[in-house]
Amino acid sequence: MTEQPIIQAARNQPVQTTPIWMMRQAGRFLPEYHETKEKAGGFLGLCKIPEYGVEVALQPIRRFDLDAAILFSDILIPAEAMGLELTFNPGPVFARPVRQEADVDALIVPDPLSAMPFVMEMLTTLRQTLPAEKAIIGFCGAPYTVASYMIEGRSSPNLEHTRTMLYSRPDLLHRLLEKVTATNLHYLQAQVRAGAEIISLFDSSAYSLPPVAYQEFALTYAHQMISALSETGVPIIYFAPGSMALLEQMATLGAQVIGVDWRIGLGKARKRLGAEQAVQGNLDPAALLGTPAAVKEHVRRILDENEGRPGHIFNLGHGVLPSTPPENVETMVAAVRGEI
Amino acid sequence: MTEQPIIQAARNQPVQTTPIWMMRQAGRFLPEYHETKEKAGGFLGLCKIPEYGVEVALQPIRRFDLDAAILFSDILIPAEAMGLELTFNPGPVFARPVRQEADVDALIVPDPLSAMPFVMEMLTTLRQTLPAEKAIIGFCGAPYTVASYMIEGRSSPNLEHTRTMLYSRPDLLHRLLEKVTATNLHYLQAQVRAGAEIISLFDSSAYSLPPVAYQEFALTYAHQMISALSETGVPIIYFAPGSMALLEQMATLGAQVIGVDWRIGLGKARKRLGAEQAVQGNLDPAALLGTPAAVKEHVRRILDENEGRPGHIFNLGHGVLPSTPPENVETMVAAVRGEI
Numbered sequence: 001m002t003e004q005p006i007i008q009a010a011r012n013q014p015v016q017t018t019p020i021w022m023m024r025q026a027g028r029f030l031p032e033y034h035e036t037k038e039k040a041g042g043f044l045g046l047c048k049i050p051e052y053g054v055e056v057a058l059q060p061i062r063r064f065d066l067d068a069a070i071l072f073s074d075i076l077i078p079a080e081a082m083g084l085e086l087t088f089n090p091g092p093v094f095a096r097p098v099r100q101e102a103d104v105d106a107l108i109v110p111d112p113l114s115a116m117p118f119v120m121e122m123l124t125t126l127r128q129t130l131p132a133e134k135a136i137i138g139f140c141g142a143p144y145t146v147a148s149y150m151i152e153g154r155s156s157p158n159l160e161h162t163r164t165m166l167y168s169r170p171d172l173l174h175r176l177l178e179k180v181t182a183t184n185l186h187y188l189q190a191q192v193r194a195g196a197e198i199i200s201l202f203d204s205s206a207y208s209l210p211p212v213a214y215q216e217f218a219l220t221y222a223h224q225m226i227s228a229l230s231e232t233g234v235p236i237i238y239f240a241p242g243s244m245a246l247l248e249q250m251a252t253l254g255a256q257v258i259g260v261d262w263r264i265g266l267g268k269a270r271k272r273l274g275a276e277q278a279v280q281g282n283l284d285p286a287a288l289l290g291t292p293a294a295v296k297e298h299v300r301r302i303l304d305e306n307e308g309r310p311g312h313i314f315n316l317g318h319g320v321l322p323s324t325p326p327e328n329v330e331t332m333v334a335a336v337r338g339e340i
Numbered sequence: 341m342t343e344q345p346i347i348q349a350a351r352n353q354p355v356q357t358t359p360i361w362m363m364r365q366a367g368r369f370l371p372e373y374h375e376t377k378e379k380a381g382g383f384l385g386l387c388k389i390p391e392y393g394v395e396v397a398l399q400p401i402r403r404f405d406l407d408a409a410i411l412f413s414d415i416l417i418p419a420e421a422m423g424l425e426l427t428f429n430p431g432p433v434f435a436r437p438v439r440q441e442a443d444v445d446a447l448i449v450p451d452p453l454s455a456m457p458f459v460m461e462m463l464t465t466l467r468q469t470l471p472a473e474k475a476i477i478g479f480c481g482a483p484y485t486v487a488s489y490m491i492e493g494r495s496s497p498n499l500e501h502t503r504t505m506l507y508s509r510p511d512l513l514h515r516l517l518e519k520v521t522a523t524n525l526h527y528l529q530a531q532v533r534a535g536a537e538i539i540s541l542f543d544s545s546a547y548s549l550p551p552v553a554y555q556e557f558a559l560t561y562a563h564q565m566i567s568a569l570s571e572t573g574v575p576i577i578y579f580a581p582g583s584m585a586l587l588e589q590m591a592t593l594g595a596q597v598i599g600v601d602w603r604i605g606l607g608k609a610r611k612r613l614g615a616e617q618a619v620q621g622n623l624d625p626a627a628l629l630g631t632p633a634a635v636k637e638h639v640r641r642i643l644d645e646n647e648g649r650p651g652h653i654f655n656l657g658h659g660v661l662p663s664t665p666p667e668n669v670e671t672m673v674a675a676v677r678g679e680i
Contacts, residue, residue, distance in 0.1 A: 157497070158626075158661065159626075160626065160629065160661060160663060163624070163626030163629060164626065164629040164630070164663075166626070166630075167626060167627055167629055167630025167631070167634045168629065168630045168631055168634070207582070207603065208626075209603070209624075210602045210603060210604075210605075210622075210624045210657070211603075211604065211605050211608075212605075212641070213624070242547070242582060242603075243603065244584070244585040245584040245585060245603050245604035245608075246603070246604075262550045263547065263549070263550060263551075263582075263583065263585050263586070264550075264551065264585035264586075265550075265551050265552075268551075268585075282550075284503070284549075284550045284553070286498075286499075286500065286503030286504065286506070286507060286548075287507055289500065289503060289504040289507055289508065290504070290506075290507025290508045291507065291508055294507045294508070301552070317550070321498065321500060323500060323504075
């Protein structure tokens, strides 16, 4: 079988039409998502009941004929499997944040198949359901990002507890990162066995770090995961939104694809990353709140900046915003495919 | 009189000791700040009653002997003077956000001296009180940032209303930006007449913009202000945290100093900005939550990255965090001055 377009683009190979998917494509901007979420009894129900998780993963493919479906889950599901009590209210909340030595010691490195069977079941069902030309994206959080949520206990823009630990107990942060890395590595290996054909590694807390700390606490562990996963042959997309000043460091990761947010021109980002590095991005999600003409104009600009080079997966520069009109997504997809 | 060290550094001239101040130095990390805030009846009291505003502006100078005092105010005070009802709860809240044509039309361009006399009174008193070798920093928000708060009505990480207007009614956003630019320009000219010796222009919402929109909606108006202020001879510090991918564009502004956040190495930032451009920054504010040894190490790294070149004002890469121990600030100042 010929590989799917998104996989070819990830391997920096030429494709007929730029492949496209959207971060948070299975999400709140779609009315059918809210219906299924209600049936599932809330967000965690979508993550844990395969029937519902598969349904919301398929919804954006049905509507927009995107090139890939992404596993429906949350980057903190493996943290729960490590022994933390997790709720969503509506953001994630850990009842007992990880702050002390004893908290780190108490965490386990779980067997993913027994701890999170629903994830692998979803992936297998997705692969059986979707046409062969659509790819299945598995994912997890990069170790620093998952650790930062475990330390903060909830969303926190300043990540003060995490950064306090980094500057006062770096040894403890490293021990936590080692456990998260081991957990997430086993987790991704299980995802690949269950049907994931490309992996997205989200490092959404990296923006909080200066370059030296980014190297020591984020990149090192992401690199370990990427190296260990290379034997699966599955390409990896690494994305650290808000960290575009660090692109040169990201280029050393060995990830097949680097995600580019909307705060930098795609041409400039590719220049800084080097010609061998495939990229993903980078439409401003807010452009989808504008007029259809604006959507088309900004899609064209990104395709122009890419200058027809291989190795480009079209995506937004961040997750699709909940207030996005679905019609604008249709316009974006048609513009990427050169149909309008 | 010889110019103060911070002014010399801003002009890219050699100085004996790197000058230092901290964003939010008059702020919540100091116990005496809370005492004065209570006397003033809250945050807006500090902004509007010169006696209290001057007191909190002086507090960090007394404690740490910093090289400059900054006006105590808020970037939204001129927005209030334009006709919007403003409260703090604890973040800023506008009772009626600016979303429609009529909202923009209703805004006035106020005379700063009659609308905000307390600001100019504070600056004059500060100049009379402080020793001559300490500089007085005036400030305002850059036009896009002030406009984004007026449109959102409150702090909003995604700035969805602003970006919707940008992509659907760019003409209306431009009209709003013109009024904000006129207001803030008059306001800064009045600050300079009242005693401000260096100006800080904060563009904290710029991180939401892709490069093309940054040029059209942020840089254009900041540039207008900087050009018009050049006749005062007062140097200007432009700072857009979270936008370090846009440094090359910032270098075209004509600002004497560009603020550098902690997400990029200072050496790399200077290289991208060019040798003629003075910079301010860029210690990770979280480094001040660590051990004294970590504080010293990270200060040294920044001084090393600057390689002794002129044109460096030491600062944090963002505002000082409320949980910062004042002793760590003492350590930082001593390390910058080579005393430890």
